[in-house]
Amino acid sequence: MSKVRILAVAPYDGMRDVLSSVAAGRDDVEVTTVVANMERGADYVAHCDQSRYDVIVSRGGTARLIEEVADLPVIEIELTPYDIHSALSQVSGVNRNFAVAGFPSIVEAAATLSDILNTGIQAVSIRDDAEARAVFPLLRQQGIELLLCDMVGMEAAPEFGLETVLITSGVKGIEDALNKAATYFSSVDRARLAAAVYDAELAALGENLVVLNAAGQIVFSAPEHAVPPALRKLLGRLVPAVLSDGQFTASRPAGSKEYAISASAITFRGERCAVFRFRSKGYRLPVSTPGVRFYDSSEKDMTLVSRHYGTPDSCQLVRADKISRSGLPVLITGEKGTLTRSMAGYICMNGLLSERDCVVIDCSAVGAKGWAKLMGQSGLLAFRAGSTLLFDRLLEMPDRELEHLIDFLQAADLARQLRLVFSITTGFYPQREQAVIRLLCDRLYCIRMELPPLRERERALRSVIEGCLTCVCADMGVRAPQVEDAGMQALLGFDWPRNYPQLYRVMTQLVADCKDGFLTAAQVGAVLECESSQVVLHPQKRADLDLSGTLEDIDYRVVVQVLAEEGMNRSRTARRLGISRATLWRILGREGERS
Numbered sequence: 001m002s003k004v005r006i007l008a009v010a011p012y013d014g015m016r017d018v019l020s021s022v023a024a025g026r027d028d029v030e031v032t033t034v035v036a037n038m039e040r041g042a043d044y045v046a047h048c049d050q051s052r053y054d055v056i057v058s059r060g061g062t063a064r065l066i067e068e069v070a071d072l073p074v075i076e077i078e079l080t081p082y083d084i085h086s087a088l089s090q091v092s093g094v095n096r097n098f099a100v101a102g103f104p105s106i107v108e109a110a111a112t113l114s115d116i117l118n119t120g121i122q123a124v125s126i127r128d129d130a131e132a133r134a135v136f137p138l139l140r141q142q143g144i145e146l147l148l149c150d151m152v153g154m155e156a157a158p159e160f161g162l163e164t165v166l167i168t169s170g171v172k173g174i175e176d177a178l179n180k181a182a183t184y185f186s187s188v189d190r191a192r193l194a195a196a197v198y199d200a201e202l203a204a205l206g207e208n209l210v211v212l213n214a215a216g217q218i219v220f221s222a223p224e225h226a227v228p229p230a231l232r233k234l235l236g237r238l239v240p241a242v243l244s245d246g247q248f249t250a251s252r253p254a255g256s257k258e259y260a261i262s263a264s265a266i267t268f269r270g271e272r273c274a275v276f277r278f279r280s281k282g283y284r285l286p287v288s289t290p291g292v293r294f295y296d297s298s299e300k301d302m303t304l305v306s307r308h309y310g311t312p313d314s315c316q317l318v319r320a321d322k323i324s325r326s327g328l329p330v331l332i333t334g335e336k337g338t339l340t341r342s343m344a345g346y347i348c349m350n351g352l353l354s355e356r357d358c359v360v361i362d363c364s365a366v367g368a369k370g371w372a373k374l375m376g377q378s379g380l381l382a383f384r385a386g387s388t389l390l391f392d393r394l395l396e397m398p399d400r401e402l403e404h405l406i407d408f409l410q411a412a413d414l415a416r417q418l419r420l421v422f423s424i425t426t427g428f429y430p431q432r433e434q435a436v437i438r439l440l441c442d443r444l445y446c447i448r449m450e451l452p453p454l455r456e457r458e459r460a461l462r463s464v465i466e467g468c469l470t471c472v473c474a475d476m477g478v479r480a481p482q483v484e485d486a487g488m489q490a491l492l493g494f495d496w497p498r499n500y501p502q503l504y505r506v507m508t509q510l511v512a513d514c515k516d517g518f519l520t521a522a523q524v525g526a527v528l529e530c531e532s533s534q535v536v537l538h539p540q541k542r543a544d545l546d547l548s549g550t551l552e553d554i555d556y557r558v559v560v561q562v563l564a565e566e567g568m569n570r571s572r573t574a575r576r577l578g579i580s581r582a583t584l585w586r587i588l589g590r591e592g593e594r595s
Helices: 014-024 037-048 060-069 080-091 104-117 129-139 151-160 170-207 229-245 296-311 314-326 341-348 363-374 401-409 430-445 461-476 485-493 499-513 521-534 551-565 568-578 581-587
Strands: 005-009 029-034 057-059 075-076 100-101 123-125 146-149 163-166 208-213 216-221 246-252 258-269 269-283 293-294 331-335 358-362 389-393 417-424 446-452
Touching: 005 037, 005 060, 005 170, 005 446, 014 029, 014 170, 029 170, 037 060, 037 080, 057 060, 057 170, 060 075, 060 151, 075 258, 080 104, 080 146, 080 163, 080 170, 100 104, 100 129, 100 151, 100 341, 104 123, 104 129, 104 341, 123 129, 123 314, 129 151, 146 151, 151 163, 170 216, 208 229, 229 246, 229 258, 229 269, 258 389, 293 363, 296 314, 296 341, 296 499, 314 341, 314 446, 341 358, 341 389, 341 417, 341 446, 358 363, 363 401, 363 568, 401 430, 417 430, 461 499, 485 521, 551 568, 551 581
Parallel strands: 005 029, 005 057, 057 075, 100 123, 100 146, 146 163, 331 417, 331 446, 358 389, 389 417
Antiparallel strands: 208 216, 208 269, 246 258, 258 269, 293 358
16 A cells, blocks of 8 residues: 655654654655745745645644645644643743743643643633734733743744743644544545546446536536536426436437436435436437537627627617517627627527527528428427527528528428527628518517617727727736727727627737837727728728629629628628529639639
8 A cells, every 4th residue: 555645844843853753653654844834834835746745734823824825635733732731841840920822722732731730821822923923012011921832932922022932742743643644645545546436437338427406506527527508407407306206317408419317316414416427319400401500609609798798888788688588589680790690699598498409500501402401390390399599691591592491480380489599790782681681570570689880889989998908908818008098099980890809809919019008099000000901891881882884794793892702702702692603603704713
């Protein structure tokens, strides 16, 4: 059996000798001793390699300070009445008034000895140098000339004209501490071994384990942090049934997976708990279709929405919370960068059905074959009642497929069975956008929530900018810089054509370039000028499309403009216009070219 590795922090030199003598007679411990009192002892532990030891032993106030900085368990060497008696024997022939002063454990030992001897021993508690300096003048006024004390008293007493005798720890107190350290580590080591065995068994079975109390809070999990959020909600709802019936076995869906779950009730420290064992049975999308997935980025979306719409001047979060409690379909609209997708996710995760499944359908990626699957019996109709469907990038669907989708949702009455949420990025083709929005509101009775662009949030813009700057600095681990007034005015006057992601990028660039904790107007102006040259103006501020010439000419200009806005990506351009790549090539007059 390996020895227990003990770090002993001795407040005085004499204790090191006793520790070495006691440890030499044992074969179950390996003791490393350092001499350091109070703060010096705690500082040594804080900076040493604690992985070299299993447990720490020390005495009095030094032990208590070490507990605050140590990752290892700390065992206190307790003073015994024999230690007090040994100190008293040193002053038995001295005709002086004396008192015992030291850490509470010394006072307790002195009180025990006083009861045994039936004598009155004056004892005062001092935990640190400040208490010693407050108490010692009072003792001096009472005629006390001699102190039996620990190292705190030894260091402070001479300043007040008090003689001292150090109360040392004897063999018994040190042996008791080493015994406790060995016993403690032995029990912890057995618990670690048992946990490793349980983890190995669970891993072999492909299972995880989690224990929830009656309030649904996690008490224990193995492996740690192995419970996905959707499953965590499901298990929390099952706790009352497990505690009532004592047993539970079932297969349940949670998030993107199906789980086999078994549970039983136990009592731990007088509290009833539910022990769940679970394993994944695989992913459970009704159809395997590109562009269809379970929503799994709720934390990121919550952060984005709260960061940019959570200012005191904004009522968007309040409105979103109200809308999320409605059972009607929801339509989120806004320009590029207003976080329509994240706000839609926020509503999905905070609504009436937030504990149910939420599936995201990227309408630009599904394709004709995918829509055929989704509109079949094993597609959208296979989702259980109460699930949430989030339709994203709706405008990138061709008109014919979009109308077919809305017809299907209406004919199947899915708005009553499922929670429907739509997100649309506006600002490019107002006529088509308004037609689609009108179609959704008229046919599916959608509640519309339009997110304002930054340039329309004039009253709140300063607080939004300052809040974003604070968040960026927190992310980067630096102190928020002061912004020159002219620089702030430049930020307030900027158009922000790409809204919140652009604001976050600009703030990050400014913080990265900042020196001496101050952002000048010149620095702000340089970054904004670079933004203006790289980002096209907001669509509503572009020149109107030239409608002169033939229809073929107009088609060409439309395609060229959209192609530029999509970064010359022809696939995205074709999807956005609702045409094939071949048609796109033909309009551009470069048929047969492949990119």
